[in-house]
Amino acid sequence: MNRQAQAAVLLLTGGAILHAGLTDLYLRYVKAGLRPLLLAAGVVLIAAAVATVWYERKATRTAPQPPALVPAPEQGHGDAHGHDHGDAHGHTHREPRIAWLLVLPLLALILVAPPALGSYSALRTGTALQKQPWGFADLPAGDTVRLSLVDYAGRAAYDHGRSLDNRRIKTAGFLAVGHDGTPYLVRMALSCCAADAQPVKIGLTGHTPPVLRPDTWLEVTGTYTAKQTKDPVNDGIIPFLDITEAKPVKAPRDPYDESWNG
Numbered sequence: 713m714n715r716q717a718q719a720a721v722l723l724l725t726g727g728a729i730l731h732a733g734l735t736d737l738y739l740r741y742v743k744a745g746l747r748p749l750l751l752a753a754g755v756v757l758i759a760a761a762v763a764t765v766w767y768e769r770k771a772t773r774t775a776p777q778p779p780a781l782v783p784a785p786e787q788g789h790g791d792a793h794g795h796d797h798g799d800a801h802g803h804t805h806r807e808p809r810i811a812w813l814l815v816l817p818l819l820a821l822i823l824v825a826p827p828a829l830g831s832y833s834a835l836r837t838g839t840a841l842q843k844q845p846w847g848f849a850d851l852p853a854g855d856t857v858r859l860s861l862v863d864y865a866g867r868a869a870y871d872h873g874r875s876l877d878n879r880r881i882k883t884a885g886f887l888a889v890g891h892d893g894t895p896y897l898v899r900m901a902l903s904c905c906a907a908d909a910q911p912v913k914i915g916l917t918g919h920t921p922p923v924l925r926p927d928t929w930l931e932v933t934g935t936y937t938a939k940q941t942k943d944p945v946n947d948g949i950i951p952f953l954d955i956t957e958a959k960p961v962k963a964p965r966d967p968y969d970e971s972w973n974g
Contacts, residue, residue, distance in 0.1 A: 719764040721815060726757030739966045740826055742905040828967035829909050831888035831926040834898045838946025840910035841865050848875055856880040856933065861899040862912045868936055868951035876936035881953065884931040884961060888913070889924050894941075896950070897932060902968045909968060915941060915952040929964075933957040 732738040733750040742750065848871055851857050859867075861883045867875055885897040888911075895916045900909040918934060934955035941950045 715764055715768045719761045719768070722757050722761035722764065726754045726759075726761060728754075729757065730754035736965055739968070740828060740906065743902045743968065744966055746904070828963070829900050829906060830886060831898065833909070834886075834888045834896070834900065834911035834913065835890065836945065837911055839913050839943045839948035839950055840901050841869055841912050841948050841950070851875055851879065856882055858882045861885045861897060861914060862901060864953065865912050865914050865951055868914070868953070869940065869949040873936040873938060880933060880935060880956075882931065882933045883914075883953070884929065884964075885914075886963070886967075887921075887924060887926055887928045887930055889926055891944075895920055895924050897930060897953070900968050906968070913943065913950050915939070915950055916955055916958075917952050918954040919956055919958070921958050929961050930958050931961045 729750060732741070733747055733754060738747060738750055848863075848867055851859075857879055859881055864876070864881055864883050867873065883897070885899045888896045888898050890896060896913045897916055898911045898913050900906075901912050902909050916932065917937060917939060921930070932953065932955045934953045934957070937952050937954040939952040939954075941952070942948070943950050
């Protein structure tokens with residue numbers, strides 16, 4: 713892989729990162745707050761590609777042209793297999809062809825848009841709800857309050873539902889069905905990027921949907937219940953919501969929940 717090829721890879725990588733950052737594609741990889749850094753990284757890579765091409769052409773124009781001499785046989789550095797290893801007289805080295813494998817992750821970034829993590833990952837990863845938050849903000853007035861799934865789970869597990877009593881709760885997430893048939897509503901919580909995503913799960917009881925399709929996004933309305941269970945993966949707390957209504961909704965623009973602070 714020569715300098716021109718390296719510059720092309722840098723240019724394509726920077727362009728792919730900029731494309732992801734300027735669209736919603738980047739939300740499949742990192743949290744929304746990292747968008748400025750992602751765009752800056754794309755610009756730097758493109759600038760590095762342009763600089764590489766410029767310096768390479770400048771070096772080619774200013775390099776002295778060697779006289780056309782035929783080297784003596786004993787001055788060559790080839791081996792018994794005919795490979796040219798280069799020497800101090802300006803002969804070029806051949807880079808290993810395995811370096812072109814670096815292009816494969818780039819092609820994956822350009823050609824493949826990975827889906828957001830769903831029920832398969834959620835059921836095989838322990839809940840992130842393992843330590844008590846510092847406190848809970850007051851809920852707005854009204855009979856029905858909309859909460860993020862993470863907020864409800866924390867209040868139900870560690871506030872013993874004190875702020876949730878006599879309130880109708882509305883929340884949303886995707887559906888996962890446990891090995892015992894228990895339906896869970898899940899949001900994947902990010903600390904930084906999709907690689908460290910962990911699920912926050914709440915169990916559903918009451919008027920659950922008659923047909924349970926994993927990865928379906930649901931908006932549910934219900935009331936707090938003291939029922940809890942242990943996550944079979946890491947023994948974390950999984951609180952429940954006693955639902956009175958459930959309806960399918962479109963997956964949100966950002967499928968991950970960033971309100972989780974770990």
